[in-house]
Amino acid sequence: MNKAEQVIRGFRDVYNKMVWLNKFKMEDSLKDYKSSEVHCIEYIEKNVDSNVTKLAASFYMTTGAITKLTKKLIKKGIIESYKKPDNKKEIYFRLTSQGKVIYKIHEDLHKEFQERDKVIFDQVSEEQFDSMLSFVEKYSNHLDAEIKKLDIDIKSE
Template sequence: MNKEEQLIMGLRDLYNKIVFLNKFKMEEALKGYKPSEVHCIEYIGKNVEPNVTKLAEYFYMTRSAISKITKKLINKGVIESYQKPDNQKEIYFRLTEKGKEIYKIHEELHKGFHERDKVVFEEISEEQLDIMLNFVEKYNRHLDNKIKKQYKNISHKKSL
């Protein structure tokens, strides 16, 4: 296995361990909510004028899949939809008071996870962090370009 493969496998393994360690606390504290719903709540809580299109693009999901999630969240009373007076076409979402509570619980859990893992980051120099961040940014840009190209090709094939 070459170093690139080792890095990809290491990142995948790292991600899986983080998910595994966080899963039980998340499920316990956020009973009744699926991870996709919680992440949708988080996105709505952190972003200005979130709508189905923005959510779908962010999560790399179809607008139909996001519509299903947002309908469930509306039915659970954690988000509500609204329209702007000057744009009756577009539908946006915001958190309800109940949604803000879920958002806060989720944020507190992440603070706890950060505290748990802080010891690792304390051992890493600024220079090392900068190198890793630079790599992640480059890799993300590369994958973004591949996604755009693939999406463009899919869209083009559908129109034929």
């Protein structure tokens, strides 16, 4: 196995371990919500004027799937839709007070996980961080270009 394959395998392995390790606390604390719902809540809280198109692009999902997801969250009383006075066509989403509670639980769990893993990150130098971040950015840009080559409009899938 070459180094590129080792890096990809390493990324996958680390990611899968993080998901597995975090899963139990996440599921226990957020048992009434699916991962996709929690991440949708997080996106809406962190991004002003979230709409179906922005959510679909961010999650690499179809607009139909996002519409279904947001309808579930509205029904659960987690998010609400709104329109701007100057644009009556576009529908946006924001969290309700109940949604903000779910968001806070999720954020607190992430902080707890970061604290757990701090011992490793404290050992990483600025140069190492810069190198890793540079690689991740380059790889992400490469994947964006490959996705663009497919010429698939995720919104219409």
